[in-house]
Amino acid sequence: MTGATGATGKKKSTHEPSHKKVRSENCIQQNANKVTMGIRNLATNIKPYSQDCVLDSSSRIVIDGPSLAYHIISLCSPRQGATTPFQQPSYYLLAGTALAWLQELERHGPTVAAIYFDGHLPRRKLAERLERSTKISRQLNNFFLSTPHGVSEITPRITSVEAVKLFSSDGRLATSTPSGSGTLPIPSFAVGAIHDALRQSERYGSLTKLVPEEADCYCAESVRLAGGTILTSDSDLLVFDLGEDGSVTLFQDIGAPAASKTPGSAVGFHTRTYTPAKIASRLGLPKAYGLSALAFEIHMDTHISPGKLLEKSKKSAAIKANPKEYELFMEQYRLSPQDITTAAMLSLEEMKPMDSRTSELVLQSLGPVNASASEVEASTGEASNEIAMFLPALVDAWSRTSAWEMSTSVRALAYSIFQLAQDSVTKHSQVREYRRLVSAKPSGTLLDLPKGDDVEVSCTRLTEIITKIRSIMTSQDPSLAWSVFGLHEELRCSQEAGKQPLGLHVLTYWTNSDGTIRDTASWDILHFVAQLNGLFYSLGMLRQALDLVAGRMSFPSPALKDLSDQICHIPHITKYCSVHDVKDLPQRLKSSCGLDALKEIADLSGSIAFDDRPKLQGKSKKKRKRTADASGARASPKMASKPRNMFSLLDSVGSD
Numbered sequence: 001m002t003g004a005t006g007a008t009g010k011k012k013s014t015h016e017p018s019h020k021k022v023r024s025e026n027c028i029q030q031n032a033n034k035v036t037m038g039i040r041n042l043a044t045n046i047k048p049y050s051q052d053c054v055l056d057s058s059s060r061i062v063i064d065g066p067s068l069a070y071h072i073i074s075l076c077s078p079r080q081g082a083t084t085p086f087q088q089p090s091y092y093l094l095a096g097t098a099l100a101w102l103q104e105l106e107r108h109g110p111t112v113a114a115i116y117f118d119g120h121l122p123r124r125k126l127a128e129r130l131e132r133s134t135k136i137s138r139q140l141n142n143f144f145l146s147t148p149h150g151v152s153e154i155t156p157r158i159t160s161v162e163a164v165k166l167f168s169s170d171g172r173l174a175t176s177t178p179s180g181s182g183t184l185p186i187p188s189f190a191v192g193a194i195h196d197a198l199r200q201s202e203r204y205g206s207l208t209k210l211v212p213e214e215a216d217c218y219c220a221e222s223v224r225l226a227g228g229t230i231l232t233s234d235s236d237l238l239v240f241d242l243g244e245d246g247s248v249t250l251f252q253d254i255g256a257p258a259a260s261k262t263p264g265s266a267v268g269f270h271t272r273t274y275t276p277a278k279i280a281s282r283l284g285l286p287k288a289y290g291l292s293a294l295a296f297e298i299h300m301d302t303h304i305s306p307g308k309l310l311e312k313s314k315k316s317a318a319i320k321a322n323p324k325e326y327e328l329f330m331e332q333y334r335l336s337p338q339d340i341t342t343a344a345m346l347s348l349e350e351m352k353p354m355d356s357r358t359s360e361l362v363l364q365s366l367g368p369v370n371a372s373a374s375e376v377e378a379s380t381g382e383a384s385n386e387i388a389m390f391l392p393a394l395v396d397a398w399s400r401t402s403a404w405e406m407s408t409s410v411r412a413l414a415y416s417i418f419q420l421a422q423d424s425v426t427k428h429s430q431v432r433e434y435r436r437l438v439s440a441k442p443s444g445t446l447l448d449l450p451k452g453d454d455v456e457v458s459c460t461r462l463t464e465i466i467t468k469i470r471s472i473m474t475s476q477d478p479s480l481a482w483s484v485f486g487l488h489e490e491l492r493c494s495q496e497a498g499k500q501p502l503g504l505h506v507l508t509y510w511t512n513s514d515g516t517i518r519d520t521a522s523w524d525i526l527h528f529v530a531q532l533n534g535l536f537y538s539l540g541m542l543r544q545a546l547d548l549v550a551g552r553m554s555f556p557s558p559a560l561k562d563l564s565d566q567i568c569h570i571p572h573i574t575k576y577c578s579v580h581d582v583k584d585l586p587q588r589l590k591s592s593c594g595l596d597a598l599k600e601i602a603d604l605s606g607s608i609a610f611d612d613r614p615k616l617q618g619k620s621k622k623k624r625k626r627t628a629d630a631s632g633a634r635a636s637p638k639m640a641s642k643p644r645n646m647f648s649l650l651d652s653v654g655s656d
Helices: 042-049 067-074 092-106 122-145 190-199 216-226 276-283 290-302 305-313 315-321 323-334 356-366 371-381 407-419 455-471 480-499 500-510 525-553 558-566 585-591 595-603 616-633
Strands: 010-013 051-055 060-064 109-120 208-213 231-232 246-252 270-271 385-392 430-433 445-448
Touching: 042 276, 042 290, 060 067, 060 216, 067 092, 067 109, 067 190, 067 231, 067 276, 092 190, 109 216, 109 480, 122 385, 190 208, 190 356, 216 231, 246 270, 270 356, 276 290, 276 305, 290 305, 290 315, 305 315, 315 323, 315 455, 356 385, 356 407, 356 525, 407 430, 407 445, 407 455, 407 480, 407 525, 455 480, 455 558, 455 595, 480 500, 480 525, 480 585, 480 595, 525 558, 585 595
Parallel strands: 060 109, 060 231, 109 208, 231 246, 385 430
Antiparallel strands: 010 445, 051 270, 430 445
């Protein structure tokens, strides 16, 4: 494959500083991405008019997928937030807990009718999204600055689904908890891991739907037409038309199972429900506006007192004073699935195997070039002939280039292949990636996409590399083969940038002679893990691109078909590399001939030797340790100054 700055992903401009100190942020909620997306204090103001009830066998349940995911993440995480990656829940635990939670819910009576996940966020929310992404980036930057010599490795964490308390008697088990500058955001691919587990589940697979808009309007439509209760953490759903009896229950209000009079019988869960139509009637709000009258008053004045709020809502004061702004405010709440124009571009069946970020990318790709120009330019100041991609925030070393950089060429190839599914002759030529965002107006990294023959060449080279790796390796574990490919890609990118390759540094410096990593809490190792996971995610995106094209047409060239055959075994998110299982990765690579494969495809002149460090004594040893700690990149082996080809490292990796 060509390089990240070559044909498969020319990097045009970037404003992502590798190491920039920013001021500490105030508390950032652990589940801010979803829980705070609502009308502030709306649920609090109408709580006295909600009803205590029991979700039982008569209850039809529709679930807001992102809210479910953040609820599960909260259940599995430290209550005050994770202060080290070793405290964060594994993707395997999150996936298992989500399934266990739903099974326990249904075991006590309620029936889950649908689970909706966001597959596309509207352009009007781009500015808000940039702001949230910037906060997360700053939180990660602050975390790195506060732990320059590595993180704490010995910390308690939940390791099994059985240890997770799924429901509590007081109904306040997984409430949002503040996390300061010393804590981490949620795991990078946590929501994706939960969505992945649900759509692959025998029970919930057919009920789990990725939709071409925010999930809210699909949840509301389902309840309005068929009745039931929406489980969510988003108070916005109270403003939608849910019909006369449609109701909302917040995850944080679901308590323990109700006591049964008959042993063994299912009687449901104690909870609190909000029925918007009935609450509006009890409050005496104008029937034409319902709860939206109260919601709009809060929108216009977030500090309004409860008494004044009700008085003004009954008179529709804010609506009468600001009719145009009210109409604009209500656009999102009047939206129905039938109004969504993007639905015609991509069917729910095509979206089913996709990740939410991928589906959003596809919907942008399939849309007409230069569409919504005024919206994009107003939000970002950028031209509209490009696609925006918000990559998950990774826990990586800010003294280095973003861990996403190593897999740029893979994503650029995926972006180009997605374009093949578009009917229009005019294709999008650029993608703007948002990785690390710390400035007030982040511009991201603009990639020029490969075209024509460059796409075929990249596909062929990738196919040849992975075929060669598999022909040498003895393990049937696909994640090991792709890890070797990742080491190869990182080596190539480092060579092109004139940097020491981190992967070889991990293998030769950080790895003991028995093949175990000496200090998995160092930033070198954390960055290495982040790079591998970024690659796995990028390969998953590439696979989804090839699957979409295959479902719509015959592959335009044998190169794409060959690559599709080779890339079908990308690890699921629950199989991604983690700080918990990376310790013996070098040993597993060696025993499966993975290091032999790396030597072959990268044209290394010598074997890769573990624990290949100069042995220093006394003061020299201590001085070297201090220097290494300060730099964050310890004693990486030197590369040849003038290699014969792009992969030759001559004697830099030593020999057995």
